[in-house]
Amino acid sequence: MQNIDALRYPIGEFVYGQSYTPEQTEQHVAAIASFPIKLTELAGKWGDDRLDTPYRPDGWTVRQLVHHIADSHMNGYIRTKLALTETNPTIKPYEEGDWAKLPDSLLDIALSLVILRNLHQRWATVLGSLSENELQRTFFHPGSQVTYTLAEQVAHYAWHGEHHYQHIYRLAQRNGWA
Structure with missing residues (x-):
């Protein structure tokens, strides 16, 4: 049995409080732009047996992960737009664990893959157009x-996509699906 922390955080935890160069931000935007295609290529044709497999003991299934990513990234996109159009807006947190239990988390992942592809195209377009000054705009998270x-x-969000991609990819490796 693998270490549970290695299964939970296959690329490590995100480190908050960092600053980023324009080149790093450009790489992060590129990762966001390419993520949906990468995820679709990995799991887009999987059957229910694989999609309903948890990526770790007591973890979400691949199906739940894909729907969670769409939920999370929709929220991220809205937070981006709020920060660009308001002065330090207070965003609305949500209970991601509860969202993952709602009936739509049992649907075909193709629905969320389509959302992600279109959402990330829009999001990367906005992010790629931002000046260094605009990248310093803020929002307040009342939960944290x-x-x-x-x-x-x-x-x-570049980390978040890769984090969950690695959950799915490493599950596929462990099970001989990759």
Whole structure:
């Protein structure tokens, strides 16, 4: 049995409070732009047996992960737009674990893969157009009581996509599906 932390955080935990160069942000935006295709190529043709397999003991299934990513990234996109159009808006947190138990988390992942492909095209277009000054715009997260810059949010969502991609990829490796 693998270490549960290695299964939970296959690429390590995200480190908050960092600053990012324009080149790093450009790489993060590129990762966000390419993520949906990468995820679709990995799991887009899997059957129910694989999609309904948890990526770790007591973890979400691949199906739940894919729907969670769509939920999370929709929220991230809205937070980006709020930060660009308001002064340090307070965003609305949500209970991701509860969302993953709702009936739509049992649907075909193709629905969320289509959302992600279109959403990420729009999101990357907005993010790729931002100046260094705009990347310093902020929003306040009342759950963590922290104000985040858009540059940090971009880095976080690039990490978030890869984090969950690695959950699925490493499950596939362990089970001989890759």
